[in-house]
Amino acid sequence: MQVMTSRFGTLEINPSDLLHFPQGIPAFEHLKEFFFYPIPENPAFTWLQAAADPEVAFLLVDPFLFFPGYAVDLPARLQEELAIKDPADALVYAVVTIPDGDIRRATANLVGPIIINPTVRLGMQLILEGTKYTTRHQLFKESFSDDESIPSSGGNEG
Structure with missing residues (x-):
């Protein structure tokens, strides 16, 4: 299937690559289908592009690469809704x-992580309550000069 995007032009997407967000994402509840658009030069980051709206895409990062002490408890309700059998399998x-x-x-918004069950391709934004995290954790502690590149890493621990 072809998907129009404002950032990446027209993309050919396999329907089996779509991620279904049954409740949408807060403020975008009307959008239910998304797909990953990876950034090969920096696999720590990926885009989550809405399939039905070319203007809606979220830049995502693997938070564990930047915040090693970050922890997310997946509530039983979320595990049930996303058919997560083992929380370690969630992205x-x-x-x-x-x-x-x-x-x-x-x-990075550590209060509202995006949780994905890659096996059944279901996703949801979890809003953490009573947490020490905020919606604006600085990704890069040091400033980089214009000729320095941002470090890249790979992987996603769940």
Whole structure:
């Protein structure tokens, strides 16, 4: 199937690659189908693109690479809704905000992780309550000069 996107042009997507968000994502409840659009140069990041709206895409990051002490307890309700048999099998992502397009000031929302069951391709944004985390954790502690690249890493621990 062909999907129009404002960032990446027209993409050919296999329908089996779609992720279904039964409740949508907060503020985007009307959008139920998304897909990953990876960033090969930096596998720590990926885009979560809405299939039905070319303008809606979220930059995601594997939070465990930047915040090793980050922990998310998956409530039984979420595990049931996403058919997660073992929480270790779930993928956990944080939504990234890049103020004024300056990657050096990028922040991650650790209060609202995106949880994906890759086996059945179901997803949901979990809103953590009573947590020490915030919606704006600085990704890069040090500033980078214009000629330095942002470090890349791979993997996603759940």
